[in-house]
Amino acid sequence: VRVCTKGGMIRRGSESTSWRPGNPSVESVKRAVAAARTALGGLPIFLYQLHHTDAYLKRPDLFAAVCRTLRELVDAGDVEHVGLCNATAEQVRLALEHVPVAAVQNNYSLWNLEAEVPVPPGAAASSKKGVLPLCRERGIAFLAHGPLGGLAARRRQRDLATDFPWLAEAAREKGVSTHVAALAIMRARWPDILIPIPGARVLDHALDSLSAADVHFSPSELAAFDAALSRPKKRRRSK
Numbered sequence: 001v002r003v004c005t006k007g008g009m010i011r012r013g014s015e016s017t018s019w020r021p022g023n024p025s026v027e028s029v030k031r032a033v034a035a036a037r038t039a040l041g042g043l044p045i046f047l048y049q050l051h052h053t054d055a056y057l058k059r060p061d062l063f064a065a066v067c068r069t070l071r072e073l074v075d076a077g078d079v080e081h082v083g084l085c086n087a088t089a090e091q092v093r094l095a096l097e098h099v100p101v102a103a104v105q106n107n108y109s110l111w112n113l114e115a116e117v118p119v120p121p122g123a124a125a126s127s128k129k130g131v132l133p134l135c136r137e138r139g140i141a142f143l144a145h146g147p148l149g150g151l152a153a154r155r156r157q158r159d160l161a162t163d164f165p166w167l168a169e170a171a172r173e174k175g176v177s178t179h180v181a182a183l184a185i186m187r188a189r190w191p192d193i194l195i196p197i198p199g200a201r202v203l204d205h206a207l208d209s210l211s212a213a214d215v216h217f218s219p220s221e222l223a224a225f226d227a228a229l230s231r232p233k234k235r236r237r238s239k
Helices: 026-039 059-073 087-097 131-138 150-154 165-174 180-187 205-216 219-230
Strands: 004-007 009-011 019-021 045-049 079-085 103-107 142-144 194-197
Touching: 004 026, 004 059, 004 079, 026 045, 026 059, 045 103, 059 087, 079 087, 087 131, 103 131, 103 180, 131 142, 165 180, 165 194, 165 219, 180 194, 180 219
Parallel strands: 004 045, 045 079, 079 103, 103 142, 142 194
Antiparallel strands: 009 019
8 A cells, every 4th residue: 555645735624625725835844744754653655745736836936945845855765756736837847856756636537628738828827737748748647636526526516427428328338337437538548647536435436446447448439539528518507
C-alpha cells in the first residue's frame, strides 16, 4: 500500500465541502508534512501533493519558495515524491525549476476536458488548460479527480447515462457499467500518464472502477467517442 496525501487546506467544519485554502507559507507546509508523518507512525510519505495552488497565483515567489521547501523535505527523506493539486501549466513549469514533480491532480472528466486543450493566448492566470499535454511531455502522472462527476453527480446534477447516451450504449456492448466505460475511455485518451481517481464509499464500487483496466476499445470506437465529445453539450434542466 502506498499512501498519498496532500496539504494546503484547512477544514472549517464537519461537512466534506467545508475545506478551504489555508494560509500558504513555507512553515505551514513543513507543519503539514510533519503532522502527516506522525499520523503514519513516522514513515516517509510516498506522494505529498501541494493542494489548492490557486492560493499561490498572485505569489509566484512564495510558490517557488514552497517548492524549494518540498525539495528539502525530499532530500531529508520525509517525502519520497512531490505532486501538485489544481495546478496551472505555468505552475507546473515553475515547480519543475525547484523540485521533481511526480504527479499533478486536476479535475478531468467527460464533462470537463479542459486539461487537454492547449493554453490559448490571453488565457486567465487560473486556467487549467494545457496541463495534460505538458504532463505527457515531462513524464508526469496526471491524477484525474472527479472523473465520474464528483459532487455534482452525487447531487444528481450530472448523470453519465443521461448526459452521454452514446456512452450508455458503449457500456451495454461491453457488458459493463457506464462508470467503467467512462473510466476506460478516459484512460484510452491518455494511456501513458492518466490515472483516474474515482471516489468509492463501498468495496463493490471500488472493484467496479478497478475493472476499467480490463476494458478496451478499438481505434474506430475511440474516434467515434472523440466525435461525440466534440459536439456541443445540451444543458440539463434544473429540477
